[in-house]
Amino acid sequence: MKRIKLIVILMILIIGIPSIVDAKLRVVVSYNYIADIVKKIGGEEVVVTPLSKGYKDPHYITPRPSFIAKMRKADLLIINGGQLEIGWIPPILKKANNPRINPGNKGFLDLFSFIEGIDIPKEISRAHGDVHPDGNPHFHLDPENILIVSKVIRDKLIDLNLSNKDIFTKRYKEFSEMWKKKIADWEMSLEKFSGKNVVQYHKNFDYFLKRFNLEQLGTLEPVPGIPPSTKHILEMIEIINNKGAEFIIHDVYHMKKPSRFVNRKTGVKLVVLPHDVGSVDEAIDIVSLFDEIVRRLLK
Ligand SMILES: [Zn+2]
The missing domain is CATH 3.40.50.1980 (Nitrogenase molybdenum iron protein domain)
Structure with missing residues (x-):
């Protein structure tokens, strides 16, 4: 009897578990x-x-x-x-x-x-190294x-x-x-920024900005995927100084040097925002990802 039991257990282990998986x-x-x-x-x-x-x-x-x-x-x-x-x-x-x-x-x-995409081009092209040739993918x-x-x-x-x-x-x-x-909840928390200007490093948050009614003055990258030139940075600083901005939004993976420079020259708050689950410790799932974005903007 014991032997039969053992055989049954072995059969479950060998056949049963893989079939469940x-x-x-x-x-x-x-x-x-x-x-x-x-x-x-x-x-x-x-x-x-x-x-x-x-x-x-x-x-x-x-x-x-x-x-x-x-x-x-x-x-x-x-x-x-x-x-x-x-x-x-x-x-x-x-x-x-x-x-x-x-x-x-x-x-x-x-x-x-x-x-429904944002920045959908009339003709698909990777001209000037644009990494968003089909429109903004974020x-x-x-x-x-x-x-x-x-x-x-x-x-x-x-x-x-x-x-x-x-x-x-x-x-x-x-x-x-x-x-x-x-x-x-997020709409209520971000209401106070409605209509305010922001600048981004990369066009990561265009959909977010549109949803929560923030105005984008421009990006530090002249074209998505192309690092900023000195000329472009100086132009952006001038735009920010003329129009005023609430935030410079930066992501977790690009070098922060250009955004820090603009922050020093304009005094506009630099905020690093997570873009995906696991991009910062706090963003453990899709809910906490958005919670953390909102928390960092309000901080
Ligand atoms: Zn992108």
Whole structure:
């Protein structure tokens, strides 16, 4: 009898556990904020793997061999899109050779295609080294866009895993109701900055600024992805001195020297804002990411 029990236990260990793991949907995503939305809706029914770290420049992630292995096993690949991953996802996707997650197939999801973009050019071009040739790809920093993409992610999870439709639907409902309350809180907190001018280093926060009614005077980068020249910096200082500004917004990964210089010359507050989950210690999920952005602006 003991022997039979042992065999049963061994059978469960050998066959049972891998089959439970295998039943979960394997989702690979480019950025941490996408991973967190997938976790919030997919829960234990999915295994989600973000490829990049939150504190890196999202335009320039260095592809590692481990990314290929992760993509090879994936049922679903979710990208931000809008050319943000153009420099690093296509080569590893090709090497992974997993038809399930190729663009156009059921296991591929491009979030930008569901969003109303900002700065969409009439003609696509990378002229002057512009890293936003399809328009501004940093749409996830408008919390209203999080509502849109979390619904898209819910539908895709259901599409690939119909047996869990009810639980994905329930979690999305809970998440979206909580999120709408958070948006109302953030709007109330940021109301005092409505109509105020700001300057950014890179065009990370355009969607955020638009949502919360802040005016953008310009960026220290003359073109997205191009470091500032002395001439451009001096022009920006003159604009700030003429029009006045509330903040110079800088990200966590670019050198702060140009923004510090403008801060010294104008006296305008320099604020470093997180752009993704994991970009600063406080941003442990999508909710605390926005909480932290708002907290730093109010500080
Ligand atoms: Zn950018």
